[in-house]
Amino acid sequence: MRTRSHEPIVWSLFGAGGVFAALLGTMLVLIIGILVPMGLGFGPEAMHYDSLRGLFGHPLPALGLAVVISLFLFHGAHRIYHTLHDLGIPASKKMMLACYGSAAAGSGVALLLAGMLVVF
Amino acid sequence: MSQTRTIMIECLRYDPEQDQAPHYRTYEVPFTDEMSVLEGLQYIKDHLDGSLTFRWSCRMAICGSCGCMVNHQPILSCQSFLRDYYPARIRVEPLEHFPIVKDLVIDQSDFLGKLESVTPYLVPAQPLTPEDGPNLQTPRQIEDYLGYAQCINCLLCYAACPQYGLNHEFTGPAALALLARYNADSRDAGQKTRMAVVNAEEGVWGCTLVGLCSEVCPKHVDPARAINRNKINSTQDYFLRFLMPFGRGS
């Protein structure tokens, strides 16, 4: 009897992250890294401390940001894990733990920070 | 009558009784426009070097035995023409990722085992006898699997799949496409048996969607699609068994 793979868990997270990254990633990077710093369409006050604390003081945007970060991390972890195997670094429990473990840890931190932004 | 030109064919040679490792030999082959790579190899065997070993049978892209690598591209040698490569020289090698038996002949027994593992035949819900009459299907029901049923087991997809090359446990493109072919057949009730193969690490989860298998398939079977659609099914099966413990779990 063949053993069932647990890949569906990480594949689902990878897939969700891939969809978010594909739909929102380009514009997210464009806004934060190009449009806001260059003042294209955004005033000099955009993305300042007070306005962001105000925005992410609400649970929905804070949670949304944490979820996006978490799914990006799982998306990256999954592809990096498999690509390392492709490049000749054999897949192992250790490698799996390193890749998905970091993504899980990063997600935990993101959720914690989101909670702190809402509460404090 | 088309004119004769000369093309250089560089061919991998390996004699298990003489060689530790393969080497290459180059042959000057005169060819006409209508000559395939297979006919080029036959010219070598008939006129230049009778020891060159390769498989072929039908010469019309249906038997699936003349697959080889030309310039690192898996092709059927009967279906590829020397004129399309000329004036460049071509390098002919046996199908990638398989053990070489001699020259261009590979050992496909690993694939045959995998093919067997996917239950590649109809499993009726109840045993049928001739008295039950024909097992009818609508055109639409045939359409559901006809594409996947075109496979000729030529193994070009395995030669295109680096995941199979890196890990021979992986069931691989053609076998998983045939698995999808029988699962999609309205006369079949063997999905549950095959799901264990789908769900395994060496089942659909060995695939990372490189996608070259579908591009090289001479019969447009599209194994990449068959496998990746079954990733969705496997994921559903994985999570739904917690919701329906007495239902579809395997």
Place this chain on the structure above:
Amino acid sequence: MTPAPKTYVRPMNRWWMRHPAYRRYLLREGTSVMVAAYALFLLAGMVCLVLGETAFNLWRGFLQSPVSVIFHLAALAAFAFHAWTWFKVMPLTTPPIRFRGQPVPDRMIFRAALWAWGIASVALLVLAMRFL
């Protein structure tokens, strides 16, 4: 019975040099490094936002630097290539879709995905201009 013949198995080293499709594949998978890096960059921003105004202004100030612009241009290319390739292979993963009895062709699914990409991007931009 005669013993099985001695066979030769070719090594897989530098297999990606054998076909351009393999290099495109690795490039596609490589975008994930940028996706993960960008997640960490956003996470750093979150940490700074929690730490307070001084810390956050450091992160915000970094956005103005040439290093940040180069990083973001690289990230932009990676996310765009990711999106394009993601939508391209999407029809392979989606269950068969039929419209009026006819299977929907892959290029229609790809086109619909490109539209979704555009709409999501514009929506995000509008939201950002309203709330940032």
